[in-house]
Amino acid sequence: MSGTPIRALATLQARAMRTARHQRRRTYVRSGERPVIRLWLPLTALFLVLSPFAFLLLIVAVFVPWPRGVSPLDAVLSVGRVLLSLGGTEVDVQAPDALVRIKIV
DSSP, rough: OOOHHHHHHHHHHHHHHHHHHHHHHHHHHOOTTTOOOEEEOOOOHHHHHHHHHHOOOHHHHHOOOOOOOOOHHHHHHHHHHHHHTTTEEEEEOOOSSSEEEEEEE
């Protein structure tokens, strides 16, 4: 940025106004377009809800005979690893009335 601080401030304010107008323009739904609904699903809350079921699954897994020598603890831990790797996943659901975007955090 060159020039006086007042000119630089005016340039930054003009850029901010252009950006704000551009962002506002994107949020309006034109006729014929489906609105986009953005949701986020925190994994921590999901883990708190599913934790009692994990203990039940572990108890059941101990008494069920496993084929090919798979350890029940390894099986339960593998399911936990898959759930932990879901962070950052984005799911797009296309409904007739709207587009729903779910981000797993």
